[in-house]
Amino acid sequence: MSTLPNPFRRTPIAHAAPASAPHTRIHAARDPYLLRPLPGEDLRIEFKTINNSRLVREPDPQARGACWSAIAAGALCVVLLGGALVPRLLNTLEGYKLEALRVENRRLLDERRNLELLEAELTAPQRLQELAKHQNMVVPQSGQVVHLNTPASGDATVAMLP
Amino acid sequence: MGQRRLLTLAGIAAFWAAVVLYHLISLQVFHHRYYVQLARQHQEVPIEVPAPRGTLFDRNGQTLAMSVPTESVYVNPLKLPDLGMAADLLGRVLHLDRAQLFATLKQAYDDHRGYLLIKHRVDFQEAENLRGLAFDWIGVQHESQRHYPKGDLAAHVLGGVDFSETGTSGVERALEQDLHGVPGEMRLVTDVKGRGIESQLAKPARPGAAITLTIDERIQFVAERELEAAVIEHHAFAGSLVAMNPQNGEVLAMASYPTYDPNQALQGNDPRRINHAVSLPFEPGSVFKVITLSAALETTDLKPDSPINCHGGAFTLPGRVIHDSHAGLGIIPMADVLARSSNSGAVEIGSHVGPENLYKYVRRFGFGQKTGIELKEENRGRVWPFNRWRKTSWASVSMGQEVGVTTLQLAQAAAVVANGGFLIHPHLVLKKNDKPVPVAPPVRILQPDNAILMRSMMEGVVVLPYGTGRRARLDGYSVGGKTGSAQIFDTQTKHYTHSYNGTFMGFAPLTNPALVVVVTLNGTHGEGGFGGVVAAPVFHAVASEALRVMEVPRDLPDDKPHTLVAVAANMDDLADPDRADTDNVLADDDDDAPDAQVAAPSGPTVPNFKGMNMRAVLAQAAEMGITVLPAGSGIARVQNPPAGTPLYEGERIRVQFVR
DSSP states (O other), rough: TTTGGGGGGBBOOGGOTTTTTHHHHHHHHHHHSSSSOOTTOOOOOOOOOOOOTOOOOOOOHHHHHHHHHHHHHHHHHHHHHHHHHHHHHHHHHHHHHHHHHHHHHHHHHHHHHHHHHHHHTTTHHHHHHHHHTTTOOOOTTTTTOOSSSSSOOTTOOOOOOO | OHHHHHHHHHHHHHHHHHHHHHHHHHIIIITTHHHHHHHHHHEEEEEEEOOOOOEEEEETTOEEEEEEEEEEEEEOOOOSHHHHHHHHHHHHHTTOOOHHHHHHHHHHHHHTOEEEEEEEOHHHOHHHHHHHHHOEEEEEEEEEEOOOTTTTTTTTHHHOOOTTTEEEEEEHHHTTTOOOOBBBBEEEEOOOOOOOEEEEEEEEEEEOEEESOOOOHHHHHHHHHHHHHHHHHHHHHHHEEEEEEETTOEEEEEESOOOTTSSSSOSSSGGGGGOOTTSSSSSGGGHHHHHHHHHHHHHOOOOOOOOOGGGGEEEEEEEEEEEESSOOOOOHHHHHHHTTOOHHHHHHHHHHHHHHHHHHHHHHHTSSSOOOOOOTTTOOEOOOGGGOTTTHHHHHHHTOOSEOOOOHHHHHHHHHHTTHHHHEBBBBBEEEEEEEOOOOOOOOSSSSHHHHHHHHHHHHHHHHTOOOOOGGGBTTBBOOEEEEEEEHHHHETEEEEEEEEHHHHEEEEESSOEEEEEEEEEEEESSGGGGGHHHHHHHHHHHHHHHTTTTTOOOSSSOOOTTTOOOOOOOOOOOOGGGGGGOOGGGOOOGGHEEEEEEEEEEEEEEOOTTTTTTHHHHHHHHHTTTTEEEEHHHHHHHHEEETTTOOOOOOEEEEEEE
């Protein structure tokens, strides 16, 4: 206990230090062989245990209402603020999605045009003729053509030609 | 003392509040627009809404020309924060060589250029990556590139565009107003990372109209293929072909050779880009006799069997004598004048018609004026004004000289005969944005009975054994036509050469023509370059394929009249010189080969439907348990197979009804 610095020395109030101690220090400082005091050596922190268990708060009939009013006001502020900010926030978030979808839409339209172009190139008569030649296909002779699902003319239903 | 301090503090607070209020009002009220604009400049990005040039389709919805949007990246070198950093960044994102890019950027910076195109046609991801960077010195701009996916197919009809996608020829040029798209603009609000939050349409885009042409790419392909083969085979320098529906003027195919690929950039005055079908008039020669004979039927008492004196093949006029190549024709029926293509006979008929009537009918048939087709390159041809005709001009015009016509004008004239006497207006545009394009109503210029007489006479050109157009015969279809072989006039020597414009104009089937085809080969040589030799086979190939594609019912039985082959015929001036070697499609034994493998017919015998209305035909067919394929309306005129023929099991009977 004696090794503890003075500021952390727990001293009950009942055993307070003698009043002559500072004077001893002063006298010691005058002693040329005495070490100079540490900073804050002369400070003391007193701890006192206070027992408020017997104290009773006087009942305040308006405190409860004031408390609820404060809570309600706070809640109202939050709701109003939320009502004002949340739609804006949602709007911004939806805006991000919408713009992303627009970009996607444009990209898909461009892709579709490119695919249409590719399809047109693939179905070019010249290319089809080359392919047909490689596979030994020929233009059907007259009389070899079979028309399926030919549109009906008049009342007649037509399926195929000879 | 304390109150005084409070008053001082309140005064200071009030002053401070007043200053803040003043600034607030200044910002929010007086300079509101300025700061809103300033904020927008930081937050909003203008985005171009692309409006691609209109797509060109054929009549079946096949794409013939379309624009594909692309994007290009550019920078403002004057705003570059650091050349090295910019070269690093752009090189990495756009996959470009860093060193080369740095040199280019430095050069542009040194030249104080405010715009430098970095890369054309970047892909979507590259463009998005650069947009995300949101640097004010990088820009991505929309571009559009015109593609012709079918290559050189219908190149002369479609034409082409220049670097700014403005039409330079063909339909692209004629319909520039409709095809050209006007891009719109959108204001995009972005966050600090350049991501879009909200956009507003500042200016709506107006895309170019989708144009559906009357062209059928299948017929067009066959037309170009056959024309090219004929031009090469007969060493002609050019050729043109027009296939048209004679009832409504829809041009199904328009071919010109030599041709080009419109995907290639335009370089100078490339002669291959000339559309010979509409741009270069030529002397038609004997095909023009159709006009002379039509005028004769309309204005004189001459009939197909009226005797015409061919003067032994030499017609003497004041100052000149007109010869047939083969002398010896005396007095022959007018129909034979057409079938044999006698020049002296045509001049004799022209003398009956008279110059004034002849001029009137030449003009009525549409010669010397534009047809109005949607091609700005169209030439009106050449018909001298009547007051400038010389003494013998009527004779020249009677046999197709001293006039200049285009292949399209000949198709228009042939359509008059084919459709019963109406001058129709050839056109190339079927729909604009899926809305049908109105067509000018036809004008009657021939009486119906005279048109039918002309049809029968033109059938003789193809059917008669001495007809000059026998190579145009079609399997299963009746054909009418006329050949023409006009010597090309050399403007330098002022003489006619032995090079020809070989022409054939014809239509099929005869009963209700669905197709007119006119073929011209320019610069054929010698007798082998006559129209009946060089152009009629092209007609045969194209018309056969076109009628098959168009599903036109046949009006002739498949049986071949072998007798036609054996009949000897005289050669006239423009008849086929090597007729003996001509392949007669009606006598082609190869076509009979598949029939031999077919089992013998076991069905009922075909009844005779001729003269019956559709209801009666269908009732009788139903009664007999056979199926009829009717075409047209009115009274049954033609049927195939013919009456009395035993049917194969499941075989159908095609019946053509005519009013």
